[in-house]
Structure formats: C-alpha cells, structure tokens
Amino acid sequence: MSRTMKAIQITHFGGTEQLKLVEIPRPEPGPGEVLVRLSWAGVNFIDVYMRNGSYVRSSTYQTPLPMTIGMEGSGSVAALGSGVDDVGVGDRVAYCLVRGSYAEYAVVPAWKLVRVPETIPLSVATALMLQGATAHYLTHSAFPLTPGHVCLIHAGAGGVGQLLVRLAKLRGALVIATVSSPEKAAIARSCGADHCILYVQTDFRMEVLRLTDGVGVDVVFDSVGKDTLHRSMRSLKRRGLCILFGASSGQINAIDPLALAEAGSIYFTRPHLADYMVTADEIRGRAVDLFTAYQDSRLSVTIDRELPLGAAAAAHRVLEGRETHGKLLLRVDEAAR
Numbered sequence: 640m641s642r643t644m645k646a647i648q649i650t651h652f653g654g655t656e657q658l659k660l661v662e663i664p665r666p667e668p669g670p671g672e673v674l675v676r677l678s679w680a681g682v683n684f685i686d687v688y689m690r691n692g693s694y695v696r697s698s699t700y701q702t703p704l705p706m707t708i709g710m711e712g713s714g715s716v717a718a719l720g721s722g723v724d725d726v727g728v729g730d731r732v733a734y735c736l737v738r739g740s741y742a743e744y745a746v747v748p749a750w751k752l753v754r755v756p757e758t759i760p761l762s763v764a765t766a767l768m769l770q771g772a773t774a775h776y777l778t779h780s781a782f783p784l785t786p787g788h789v790c791l792i793h794a795g796a797g798g799v800g801q802l803l804v805r806l807a808k809l810r811g812a813l814v815i816a817t818v819s820s821p822e823k824a825a826i827a828r829s830c831g832a833d834h835c836i837l838y839v840q841t842d843f844r845m846e847v848l849r850l851t852d853g854v855g856v857d858v859v860f861d862s863v864g865k866d867t868l869h870r871s872m873r874s875l876k877r878r879g880l881c882i883l884f885g886a887s888s889g890q891i892n893a894i895d896p897l898a899l900a901e902a903g904s905i906y907f908t909r910p911h912l913a914d915y916m917v918t919a920d921e922i923r924g925r926a927v928d929l930f931t932a933y934q935d936s937r938l939s940v941t942i943d944r945e946l947p948l949g950a951a952a953a954a955h956r957v958l959e960g961r962e963t964h965g966k967l968l969l970r971v972d973e974a975a976r
C-alpha cells in the first residue's frame with residue numbers, strides 16, 4: 640500500500656475551480672476506525688455547500704480547511720484500527736456522513752460502516768447511503784407516511800427526489816412531484832409520482848390546491864429552498880408539516896413565525912440527516928431496509944453518470960446546473976464497475 644493517495648481537496652471556499660486533485664499522505668485508522676479503499680465516491684449537494692462555504696456555521700457538518708470533499712463512499716476494508724471486530728479486511732462496505740470520500744482511501748469510524756451484500760453493486764450501495772437514507776428518514780421518521788397521506792416532493796427527478804418518490808409510493812402515499820422539464824416529469828412519473836408539476840413554468844401552489852380540491856397536502860418535502868419555500872408552506876393543509884431539507888436554489892435565512900400561523904398553523908422542521916443516523920443500529924436499520932427493498936425489486940436506483948475522480952469539478956458543475964437525473968458517482972478505482 641502506497642503511503643500517499645490521490646484526493647480532491649479545497650484550500651479555500653468558492654466555485655468548482657477550487658476542487659484540486661492532489662497527492663496527500665494516506666490516513667491511518669485509529670482505535671475503532673477502519674481504512675476503506677474506495678471504489679466509488681458519491682456526489683451530493685452537501686458537497687457543494689461544503690465547497691462554497693454555506694456550512695461554515697454548521698457544527699454538525701464541520702468544514703475545516705484544507706478539506707477533502709465527499710460525504711459518501713463505498714469500497715473494501717483495507718486495514719483495521721485497534722478494537723474493531725465487526726468487519727474484516729476485504730469486506731465490501733459503504734458509508735456516509737464522514738468527510739473525505741473524494742479520495743483513494745478514507746478512515747471511517749467502524750460503527751458508521753454498512754456491509755454490502757454480494758448481490759448489490761457497490762455503485763448502487765453508494766446511492767442508497769446518503770440519498771437513500773435521506774429519503775428513508777424523511778418518509779419513515781420525519782413524517783411517517785401511511786396510505787391516505789398526500790405529499791408534495793420538489794425536484795422529483797433528482798437523486799434524493801427519485802428515491803423519495805419511490806419510497807413515498809411504497810408507503811402508500813399519493814405523490815405530487817415538481818420538476819423543471821417534461822423530460823424530468825417523465826422520470827418522476829416512472830418512479831411512481833401520481834402528478835407532476837412543471838414548477839418553473841407553473842405556479843405549483845395553485846396546481847397543488849387544484850389537485851387537492853383546495854385542501855392542500857399533508858407534508859411538503861422541500862429541498863429547493865429559496866425559490867419554493869414560501870409557496871410550499873402555503874400548499875399545506877391546515878396543521879400540515881413543512882420539511883425544508885435542502886437549499887438547491889439558495890439558502891433561507893429567516894422565517895416569520897406568523898407565516899406559519901397564517902399558512903394554517905402549520906409545523907416546520909429543518910432536519911439534518913446526521914440527526915436521523917445517530918447510532919450504528921439506526922444506520923444499519925435504514926441500510927438493511929433499503930438494501931432489502933432493492934434486492935426484492937421493490938426499489939430501483941438510477942445511476943445518472945459515473946465520472947473519474949479527477950473530474951470532480953465537472954461533476955459539481957452538472958449537479959449545480961440541474962443536469963443530473965439520479966445518482967452522480969466518481970469512480971475512484973478504475974477497476975470498479
């Protein structure tokens with residue numbers, strides 16, 4: 640094993656030009672940690688927030704500089720720190736919410752690792768970690784959907800969006816999705832969305848009210864933020880729940896409490912995935928649910944594209960440019976497929 644490795648780092652917050660391919664020392668696993676030789680790094684919107692400095696105020700997702708980007712990966716166990724006995728060298732593993740996956744190796748706390756069954760490609764397992772777990776906690780924990788619920792899902796053809804639509808349908812909910820193009824509407828429909836609204840061209844709130852006979856939806860899953868939040872809140876039924884879980888169009892800095900009352904005494908939450916992946920049992924429970932649904936063909940995963948590690952800047956550009964339709968992966972190990 641070489642003492643150095645390739646990684647994508649930033650030394651300053653900013654645009655995609657900050658993402659540099661560098662050669663840095665390979666990390667060593669400490670007690671309770673595992674060295675993972677990465678095959679795939681997942682690209683997620685959180686990587687954009689970390690790169691551009693949106694998360695400088697977050698203590699949950701810290702962003703010290705210089706920083707190797709990437710919060711999700713999969714590969715094989717290369718070495719064990721002391722006291723690790725639940726995985727062995729060579730095991731196929733995946734994980735999320737540990738910074739530094741845009742690299743050939745990463746050190747991961749053993750309790751955050753999930754073993755990947757042989758029947759699941761590592762690329763699929765990667766998609767099911769951060770984006771899958773997000774769709775899982777939103778539909779099972781933040782608002783446990785049941786048959787009869789009506790939900791509104793923004794960006795329904797995106798990475799999280801497609802999985803969210805699929806899981807909401809598995810939970811028996813009626814799904815109204817928003818997307819920016821007819822092509823994306825076809826994708827959201829193929830995932831099971833009952834209705835699709837082109838929210839760039841149409842006032843989605845008016846359309847939601849029309850589709851629900853003026854009542855509104857039980858829950859809004861809003862990852863778009865700045866462009867949608869106000870109307871999302873006004874698309875809810877009385878005492879519904881607005882879950883703002885992202886800011887793909889820009890961050891929201893303040894909400895007037897009276898706006899919650901005026902929207903029908905609605906509830907509002909802005910969750911972090913980390914608060915729904917608190918213990919090894921919680922992480923593995925979500926992963927087992929997702930892996931089982933994939934193995935039983937109840938859940939499918941769309942890999943949008945695979946790019947080499949050195950193309951991280953291009954990957955961020957397509958994600959921010961709304962060009963992806965599903966999971967975006969960086970191929971770290973050229974032999975990985």
Ligand code: NDP
Nearest residue numbers: 684794797798799818819862884885886887888911912961
């Ligand atoms: P996506 O694949 O969903 O890509 C983002 C999508 O957002 C775009 O494809 C686009 O869909 C839509 N969008 C709307 N306005 C804009 C805009 N101005 N610029 C760019 N995109 C826009 O990304 P991910 O699946 O990685 O993440 C989706 C969201 O979920 C992100 O906001 C992310 O931060 C959030 N997230 C939150 C978590 C949490 O626990 N809080 C955990 C994981 C993800 P369209 O063209 O159809 O509008």
